[in-house]
Amino acid sequence: MTSPFIWLQHALPHHAVSRFAGKFAGSEKPWVKDRLIRRFIDTYDVDMAEAARPAEAYASFNDFFTRELKARARPLADASTHVLSPADGAISQIGRIAKGRIFQAKGREFTAKQLLGGDPKIADRFEGGSFATIYLSPKDYHRVHMPAAGELLGTVYVPGDLFSVNQVTAENVDDLFARNERLAALFDGPRGCFASVMVGAMIVAGIETVWDGRETAHAGQLRHRTFADGEHDFAAGDEMGRFFLGSTVVLLFEPGRVEWLEQFKAGDCVRMGQALGRWT
Numbered sequence: 001m002t003s004p005f006i007w008l009q010h011a012l013p014h015h016a017v018s019r020f021a022g023k024f025a026g027s028e029k030p031w032v033k034d035r036l037i038r039r040f041i042d043t044y045d046v047d048m049a050e051a052a053r054p055a056e057a058y059a060s061f062n063d064f065f066t067r068e069l070k071a072r073a074r075p076l077a078d079a080s081t082h083v084l085s086p087a088d089g090a091i092s093q094i095g096r097i098a099k100g101r102i103f104q105a106k107g108r109e110f111t112a113k114q115l116l117g118g119d120p121k122i123a124d125r126f127e128g129g130s131f132a133t134i135y136l137s138p139k140d141y142h143r144v145h146m147p148a149a150g151e152l153l154g155t156v157y158v159p160g161d162l163f164s165v166n167q168v169t170a171e172n173v174d175d176l177f178a179r180n181e182r183l184a185a186l187f188d189g190p191r192g193c194f195a196s197v198m199v200g201a202m203i204v205a206g207i208e209t210v211w212d213g214r215e216t217a218h219a220g221q222l223r224h225r226t227f228a229d230g231e232h233d234f235a236a237g238d239e240m241g242r243f244f245l246g247s248t249v250v251l252l253f254e255p256g257r258v259e260w261l262e263q264f265k266a267g268d269c270v271r272m273g274q275a276l277g278r279w280t
Helices: 004-011 014-025 030-044 061-065 120-124
Strands: 082-084 089-096 101-105 108-111 130-135 143-145 150-158 182-189 192-199 206-209 223-226 239-244 248-253 258-260 275-279
Touching: 014 061, 030 061, 061 239, 089 101, 089 248, 101 130, 130 258, 130 275, 182 206, 182 239, 192 239
Parallel strands: none
Antiparallel strands: 082 275, 089 130, 101 108, 130 248, 143 239, 150 182, 150 223, 182 192, 192 248, 206 239, 258 275
């Protein structure tokens, strides 16, 4: 039987709700943003001790939600030997890509081809490779960083739904991460090609990258972009983007490149910069 939570998500107009939430989140009126920020900190027990600015210093709720951290709040593991976690969050799933399919939850999978916008040539590069799906909860730091050094080859914006991406939804909605609106970025690094996919969710008001700024959200068609050699080079741990209200990051690596550390399993919490896997 479908739960009321899942039924409601199917019934709601995802994009209209998200646009409405985005207007409030972007408001710079003190009586709006101050109330939202204070209520959010209290409700989700946000650790403001690690934030670079105090609660009253943000121009809007969006400014607070994408807050930067104090220097050295997230020390980086050795990127010459390890893949880094791209974000604070919880591991939704972690494992291998088998026959093009990525495990979502018991009885549910989606394909790398779906996730990456339908290009079989790109998806085939990851056949037999490794994936990790990391869910960012409301209280988490919401900037996304590079799991490894790499040069940006291209991006594809994929329109879609905006279901919630928590574990309950992952267990009950088919093809969730390949169904929601998302931005897939493809990189080429010293250890091969990898992808970092930023997946939107219910009331996510936008996705921003450091190379293009704010993506035009809730659009109706695929948007491909390619980049010139050397146009955007990143070191492991560099910021690559951020979510305006929370969501999920899916990492894909080519086969024979990464072994995930044995201690990690679904549900485990990670922090940005923490060693997530070992280069083979």
